[in-house]
Amino acid sequence: MEGFVLSLQFSDEEFPLLQDVSTLLYDLTLTHDFGALLTSYERPYYSFGTTFWYRNGRPVPRAEKIRAARVVKESPLLLEVVIPSLGALWVLLQILEKVADRPLVREKLEREVTKLRREDAIHRQTVSDMHVDFLRRLENDPAALRIAEQLEQRLRRNPIKLVAADITTMPPAANDEESEARDEF
DSSP, X not given: OOEEEEEEEEOOOSSOOHHHHHHHHHHXXXXXXXXHHHHOSSSTXXXXXXXXXXTTOSOOOGGGSOEEEEXXXXXXXXXXXXXXXXXXXXXXXXXXXXXXXXXXXXXXXXXXXXXXXXXXXXXXXXXXXXXXXXXXXXXXXXXXXHHXXXXXXXXXXXXXXXXXXXXXXXXXXXXXXXXXXXXXX
């Protein structure tokens, strides 16, 4: 599996409620799926509605779903996720930056995303184009704008706060077909 590894560090709380951890993971999944649907060229006219919030209500193919690479429940909570799509990564970062406990280092993240874009020949769209497309889609789709606002509110209400983020590329696996076959079981 190819993609981008997003490392997220959250605020120190020795014993967070399991409900808060579970909600955080689900809200990150929703935010990723929102970005995947918003930036997908294969689903440019996805209609955002109430089914978006259902557990299986978003038509994101299995190969494009966010994956857990590492979860460390210590103080602080560390989560590493694999995101196959640069567009989904960009939208996720836009929303996370708005709800972070401290301002994320935007310039550093933008440099890393630009570097990743250059390294990944599949992704031809520039980071600034993604940002413009993201804003244009939200402007023209009131349902998508409402979902973006609700995702921000949900993440903001969670007592577990994002304090740091880092991005790296995930090189393609030598035997992707075998790993994909294992994922199906």
